[in-house]
Amino acid sequence: MRLAILSLRGLTRRKVRTTLCLLGIALGVSVILGVGTATTRYTATLREMNTYFQGRVIVVSSRSIFIQALPIGGVLPGGIVAEIERVEGVGDAVPMLVLVRLPQVGEGGGLGLTQLVPMNITYGIAGGRWGVLVGSTPLRAGRWPDPGGEEVVIGRYLAERNNLTVGSEIRVEGHAFRVVGVLETSSPFLTRVIIMSLEMAQRTYGYPRLINMVVVKPEEGVSEEELADRIEAEIPGVSALTSEERGELTEGLFRDVELWNLGLRTILYLMSMVLVATVMTMNISERRKELATLDAIGAPRGFVLRMVSGEGALLGLLGGLLGLLLGSIASILLVSRYASVPIAMVFKSLLDVVPPKTALEILASTVAVSTIASAVPTLLAQRMNIVDALRAEP
Amino acid sequence: MIVETINLTRVYRLGSSEIRALRGVSLGVEEGTFTTILGPSGSGKSTLLHLIGLLDRPTSGRVLFRGRDTSLLSDRERRRLRLRNIGFVFQTFNLLPTLTALENVELPMALAGVRPPEQRRRAIRLLEEVGLGDRLHHRPSKLSVGEMQRVAVARALANGPSLIIADEPTGELDSKTGEEVLRLLKGLCEERGVTVLMATHDERAARLSDRTYRLLDGVLQG
Numbered sequence: 199m200r201l202a203i204l205s206l207r208g209l210t211r212r213k214v215r216t217t218l219c220l221l222g223i224a225l226g227v228s229v230i231l232g233v234g235t236a237t238t239r240y241t242a243t244l245r246e247m248n249t250y251f252q253g254r255v256i257v258v259s260s261r262s263i264f265i266q267a268l269p270i271g272g273v274l275p276g277g278i279v280a281e282i283e284r285v286e287g288v289g290d291a292v293p294m295l296v297l298v299r300l301p302q303v304g305e306g307g308g309l310g311l312t313q314l315v316p317m318n319i320t321y322g323i324a325g326g327r328w329g330v331l332v333g334s335t336p337l338r339a340g341r342w343p344d345p346g347g348e349e350v351v352i353g354r355y356l357a358e359r360n361n362l363t364v365g366s367e368i369r370v371e372g373h374a375f376r377v378v379g380v381l382e383t384s385s386p387f388l389t390r391v392i393i394m395s396l397e398m399a400q401r402t403y404g405y406p407r408l409i410n411m412v413v414v415k416p417e418e419g420v421s422e423e424e425l426a427d428r429i430e431a432e433i434p435g436v437s438a439l440t441s442e443e444r445g446e447l448t449e450g451l452f453r454d455v456e457l458w459n460l461g462l463r464t465i466l467y468l469m470s471m472v473l474v475a476t477v478m479t480m481n482i483s484e485r486r487k488e489l490a491t492l493d494a495i496g497a498p499r500g501f502v503l504r505m506v507s508g509e510g511a512l513l514g515l516l517g518g519l520l521g522l523l524l525g526s527i528a529s530i531l532l533v534s535r536y537a538s539v540p541i542a543m544v545f546k547s548l549l550d551v552v553p554p555k556t557a558l559e560i561l562a563s564t565v566a567v568s569t570i571a572s573a574v575p576t577l578l579a580q581r582m583n584i585v586d587a588l589r590a591e592p
Numbered sequence: 593m594i595v596e597t598i599n600l601t602r603v604y605r606l607g608s609s610e611i612r613a614l615r616g617v618s619l620g621v622e623e624g625t626f627t628t629i630l631g632p633s634g635s636g637k638s639t640l641l642h643l644i645g646l647l648d649r650p651t652s653g654r655v656l657f658r659g660r661d662t663s664l665l666s667d668r669e670r671r672r673l674r675l676r677n678i679g680f681v682f683q684t685f686n687l688l689p690t691l692t693a694l695e696n697v698e699l700p701m702a703l704a705g706v707r708p709p710e711q712r713r714r715a716i717r718l719l720e721e722v723g724l725g726d727r728l729h730h731r732p733s734k735l736s737v738g739e740m741q742r743v744a745v746a747r748a749l750a751n752g753p754s755l756i757i758a759d760e761p762t763g764e765l766d767s768k769t770g771e772e773v774l775r776l777l778k779g780l781c782e783e784r785g786v787t788v789l790m791a792t793h794d795e796r797a798a799r800l801s802d803r804t805y806r807l808l809d810g811v812l813q814g
């Protein structure tokens with residue numbers, strides 16, 4: 199008790215110094231939290247896209263890559279679907295034409311990285327097989343497009359962002375479409391898709407009879423691997439990717455993001471450590487005589503150490519809490535930016551953005567770091583004997 | 593005999609040169625007396641008190657506390673002895689600036705594990721005894737130097753020590769407040785039977801004492 203009072207009052211002695219130190223820690227913590235949660239959210243978004251077409255083999259042109267549920271690069275003739283269907287073990291094959299529109303500079307916020315998140319993605323899907331893409335995601339309102347009609351279903355984000363509802367008109371590549379349905383989804387990916395029939399997509403984007411991916415479902419008892427091998431062997435000029443292969447393409451990226459995150463965190467913790475150590479070194483050297491007095495009147499061994507470390511721990515705790523507050527705000531802003539999800543949608547799930555476990559971990563690390571950072575100068579200072587410290591000028 | 597020193601020497605090493613601050617000091621302090629070490633600046637008074645107060649270890653010689661050789665004590669035991677049996681009064685008071693007068697006096701009791709209500713009760717009584725009953729909640733910065741030294745005396749008494757070591761307790765005080773502090777120490781000695789060992793370079797300060805040792809260049813005179 200007495201110890202806590204001494205530690206707390208020690209901090210309030212140099213208000214400017216303590217405040218600056220707290221701000222420094224808070225800044226570090228808020229960046230750790232902000233960047234941490236934003237990247238977590240970002241990779242979660244990307245990972246979620248990897249879950250599309252699970253259990254299916256994706257066939258794309260061998261000149262294109264398939265990443266994050268999107269084929270990028272070469273196209274295939276529409277007739278290839280019939281060839282694929284003839285391969286033994288193919289359950290069914292759904293051709294699609296997928297086109298991505300990235301935001302133009304200056305659109306959707308100024309942050310460079312948001313440029314990587316597509317503004318909208320058009321899926322032209324053949325034969326009304328919408329479920330191959332959206333699974334069991336329900337329509338919030340409306341119905342699915344008629345195959346021949348100039349009609350689209352759009353994701354909720356696109357609808358809300360552009361004030362579109364069922365019956366609204368939407369212009370895609372200069373062509374007018376009617377919105378006939380809105381997808382009820384919180385998936386950052388599905389929320390920004392435009393779904394139309396394959397024929398409409400081919401016409402609208404000027405890709406007559408062309409597709410850029412085929413989603414192939416293996417027959418019962420046939421593995422993705424063997425089917426993919428067979429397709430690649432029998433049909434020239436295509437790659438067939440299993441779910442696993444598609445995941446591997448992005449794992450490296452996630453690992454890099456994690457590593458950068460770890461590096462950043464380490465640097466920021468080290469900086470907080472140096473900051474606290476500097477401040478505590480100043481505090482201690484000013485109070486050498488007081489600390490020696492405590493030893494002189496017979497304080498148990500370690501009392502001074504605990505008192506000063508207590509100050510460090512308090513700095514860490516207060517700075518950490520302040521940082522978590524600032525960081526949460528930063529996270530919400532960053533996440534809503536990166537994921538291009540409106541703030542109102544994020545606010546509902548604040549605990550998703552800043553999970554309590556993450557917050558607690560950061561707080562605990564900050565307290566630990568600043569406790570250690572204040573213990574070190576104390577131990578160094580205590581190597582001086584009591585008498586010399588008592589003789590020191592106040 | 594509460595304290596006895598036997599042929600005490602203390603040599604400080606500064607680089608290659610040696611400063612022999614004490615050169616074989618043997619003295620005894622009788623229980624319940626007011627004993628003064630008188631000597632000019634640099635004569636080794638503080639060095640001697642630090643050794644007797646178990647804050648420092650001699651280069652050679654021994655300090656006996658109630659007949660026990662203190663060189664045999666561990667750091668822990670020395671701290672314990674300082675906390676419970678020895679009270680220090682420093683020239684510059686050395687109060688903790690973040691604590692009130694009351695809390696400064698409670699501190700040694702808290703360190704000794706006295707229960708908080710008892711700490712409070714005893715601290716109030718001690719502060720009243722040194723004439724500061726109306727200054728309990730003042731921080732040191734709000735006290736006069738004379739008042740600060742009286743708080744320091746009350747703190748030194750906190751755990752009911754048998755020995756009070758005062759190193760130039762009047763050094764920072766004007767003659768009037770210095771006189772008050774001297775009388776306070778003398779009173780403690782007479783009324784409570786506490787042994788007071790004081791160092792000073794002021795001949796007049798020594799006149800209240802029962803026994804005076806004169807120190808010059810680390811050697812006792814006469």
Ligand SMILES: Nc1ncnc2c1ncn2[C@@H]1O[C@H](COP(=O)(O)OP(=O)(O)OP(=O)(O)O)[C@@H](O)[C@H]1O
Nearest residue numbers: 604606611613632633634635636637638639640793
């Ligand atoms: N840590 C130290 N290192 C080197 N020399 C020291 C140290 N402490 C004290 N001395 C020297 O030892 C001698 C005795 O010092 P001490 O402080 O005991 O004298 P004093 O009688 O208390 O003097 P004052 O009246 O000025 O307080 C002095 O010459 C001093 O310079």
Ligand SMILES: [Mg+2]
Nearest residue numbers: 637638639759
């Ligand atoms: Mg001295």
